[in-house]
Amino acid sequence: MNVGMWWKAVRVIPRIDKEEWQRLDVVARWLISTRAAVLLMTFISAALAGLFALRDGQFNLGRWALLALGLVFAHATNNLVNDFTDYKRGVDKDNYFRTQYGPQPIEQGLMTQRELFAYIAFSGLVAVAAGIPLVVYGGTTALILMALGILFVLFYTWPLKYIGLGEVAVLLIWGPLMIGGGYFVITGAWDWNVTLASLAYALGPTTVLFGKHIDKLASDRAKKIHTLPVILGEKAARYTVLGMIAAMYAVVIYLVITGFFSPFLLIVLLALRTLPRVWAMYRRPKPAERPADYSPEAWPLWFSAMSFYHNKQYGMLLMLGLILEVSFL
Numbered sequence: 001m002n003v004g005m006w007w008k009a010v011r012v013i014p015r016i017d018k019e020e021w022q023r024l025d026v027v028a029r030w031l032i033s034t035r036a037a038v039l040l041m042t043f044i045s046a047a048l049a050g051l052f053a054l055r056d057g058q059f060n061l062g063r064w065a066l067l068a069l070g071l072v073f074a075h076a077t078n079n080l081v082n083d084f085t086d087y088k089r090g091v092d093k094d095n096y097f098r099t100q101y102g103p104q105p106i107e108q109g110l111m112t113q114r115e116l117f118a119y120i121a122f123s124g125l126v127a128v129a130a131g132i133p134l135v136v137y138g139g140t141t142a143l144i145l146m147a148l149g150i151l152f153v154l155f156y157t158w159p160l161k162y163i164g165l166g167e168v169a170v171l172l173i174w175g176p177l178m179i180g181g182g183y184f185v186i187t188g189a190w191d192w193n194v195t196l197a198s199l200a201y202a203l204g205p206t207t208v209l210f211g212k213h214i215d216k217l218a219s220d221r222a223k224k225i226h227t228l229p230v231i232l233g234e235k236a237a238r239y240t241v242l243g244m245i246a247a248m249y250a251v252v253i254y255l256v257i258t259g260f261f262s263p264f265l266l267i268v269l270l271a272l273r274t275l276p277r278v279w280a281m282y283r284r285p286k287p288a289e290r291p292a293d294y295s296p297e298a299w300p301l302w303f304s305a306m307s308f309y310h311n312k313q314y315g316m317l318l319m320l321g322l323i324l325e326v327s328f329l
Contacts, residue, residue: 001025001027002023002024002025002027002028005024005028005031005032006027006028006031009028009031009032009036009037010031010036010037010039010040011037012037012297013032013035013037013038013101013102013103014032014102014103015101015102015103015297016032016103018108018109018110021103021105021110029105029111030076030119030122030123032102032103032105033079033080033083033103033105033110033111033116033119034075034076034079034080034119034123035079035102036076038075038079038208038308039072039075039076040312041174041204041205041208041311041315042071042072042074042075042174042178043068043071043072044201044315044316044318044319045071045174045175045178045179045182045198045201045202046064046067046068046071046072046178046182047068047319048179048182048198048201048318048319048322049064049067049178049179049180049181049182049183049186049194050064050067050068050182050186051319051322051323051326052179052183052191052194052197052322053183053186053187054326055322055325055326056187056191058186058187058188058189059186060186060187063133063134063137063185063186064186066130066131066133066134067130067134067182067185067186069126069127069130070126070127070128070130070131070134071127071178071182073123073124073126073127073130074123074124074127074149074153076123076127077120077123077124077127077153078152078153078156080116080119080120080123081120081153081154081157082156082157083104083105083106083107083116084106084113084116084120085157085158086104086107086157087104087106087107089158091223091225093107101299101300101301124153127153131146131149134146134185137185137188138184138185138188141184141190142181142184142185145177145181145184145185148177149173149177152169152173152177156169161225161227162224162225162226163226164226164227164228164230164231166209166213166227166228167206167209167210167213167227167228168228170202170205170206170209171199171202171203171206172202173202174198174201174202174204174205174206175195175198175199175201175202175203176195176198176199176202178198178202179194179195179197179198179201179202180194180195180198193255193260196251196255196260197251197255197260197261199247199251200248200251200252200255200268200318201248201314201315201318203244203245203247203248203251204248204307204310204311204314204315205311206244207241207244207245207307207310207311208304208307208308208311209304210228210229210237210240210241210244210303210307211241211302211303211304211305211306211307211308212301212303212304213227213228213229213230213237214229214234214237214238214241214286214303214304215286215300215301215302215303215304217229217230217234217237228240234285235285238282238283238285238303239282241282241303241307242278242279242282242283245275245278245310248268248314249268249269249272252265252266252268252318253266261321261325262325262329264321264322264324264325264328264329265318265321265322265325266321267317267320267321267324268314268317268318268321270313270317271310271313271314271317274309274310274313274314275310277306277309278306278307278310281302281303281306282303282306286302286303287302
């Protein structure tokens, strides 16, 4: 077992060659090929859904565990499907951006198509198996939510990403679908305030995706992939991300003022300490070469790495605020 690589793969996206890949166990290969480091964002959405349910006295551990398992494995399935779709469409050829920040197992010959299909089948079946009991409990609404999730898993890369809807899809998935829908399958009730509150977090993963699409804007434009940053232009896209980050805090403050959140949630304001770095990076174009003081492991990720850095701190503080609210109110 490569436990050290397991731990590394859930923290960063490791860069490895074929010889090292062949020495890895199946768990390490799964973690690397699914880009497990970014699955944290999905787990946070599941955790927030559970905390909202706990706050309302309607938490069910079994349903929450199924929700968390299903969402994480659905996200893993999506990442695998994305790589296969881009491989088949020829997007990842010729040192495309995706192959620079981490291994694209099928494009780089680390695994065969058959092996990739096995990973997709395993991950997808786990996600569906976890979702079936939740559909039985939640009925038609839960079935619709699950069907929407499957559609996003299968069709995010194409056509949604190609027509400027990928970023919109991520906002809907990480907020209303994962958190709002997650709250529903745990409690059996839909709450529009929870849905609104979900946007306070969902904007974070959207900034990460936006940042990645700005990072590879030139490559996407050349390959006729019309992400929102390609459509908006580089400068407008950078300031759009800053606007979304501001909105993350504005939603929390609004919900505190209206009484849906307690003042405990203002703890997210501690994440503002990251903003000088965020602002410094987003107010200028990405440098053509890696700065000497910038981590080689992170490059060529630039805006997306900064968005992930901010979102990780913000998301953890948002969870902490809800935990304090549940514990003391």
